[in-house]
Amino acid sequence: MSTHSFTIDDQPVSFKDGQTIIQAALAAGIFIPHLCYHSEFKPHGSCRLCTVEINGRKMPACTTPAAAGQQVLNHTAELNGLRRILVQMLFIEGNHFCPSCEKSGNCRLQATGYWLQMLDTPFPHFFPRRELDASHPDVLLDRDRCIFCELCVHASRDVDHKNVFALSGRGIHTRLIVDSPSGKLGDSNLSATDKAMQVCPTGALLTRGEAFHTPIGKRLYDQQSIAESSFKTAAATFKEQAGE
């Protein structure tokens, strides 16, 4: 496999054939904020948080192939400002109450907000009404916290081979739906150990009974930044994919 190089914020980055910009960046220890990208799954480019400027054009780093000679801008005031607005919009479109959420400290949305130095939102909150599903003995689905990243949809389909989840509706009416006779998790074949449960970046899908086992202050993003955590996840995946 041949390697070539391009630059991110003037720093040379080498890449392998077939790699996307975000894959090459993460492998090189350069963080590009992302929410719907996960190194184990094919990217689908829905959140747009990973938008970078490639030779003057704004494009998602998770779906754009790396190419020799590209000049990529990543950490600019403009791009981080746009990313902050995207995260602020996710907060106002859902019902995210971090101080009372079990996932606080382990939540990618919250950690991304901190990383982007988001302190509040200038937009009015929608406070949408979304259905809570507490019908499963081992799992809770709190749709208030869903950011429609589709990672559970892909994990349930491609890894668990169960197809439990799908997105339905458009815009503010988008909802995560469950494939079961009643539409409830309780009569789906989801298990708390499914990959779909592990990939949810927010507190939308929670394993019951874990709650505050790990105290605040000792959680993932209390111990490491979202950048460090992303490098580790990507490195583990790339190693496995390379069969090392």
Ligand code: SF4
């Ligand atoms: S439940 Fe979690 S993984 Fe699934 S779409 Fe919502 S935020 Fe993403």
Ligand code: FES
């Ligand atoms: S991470 Fe690239 S569009 Fe979501």
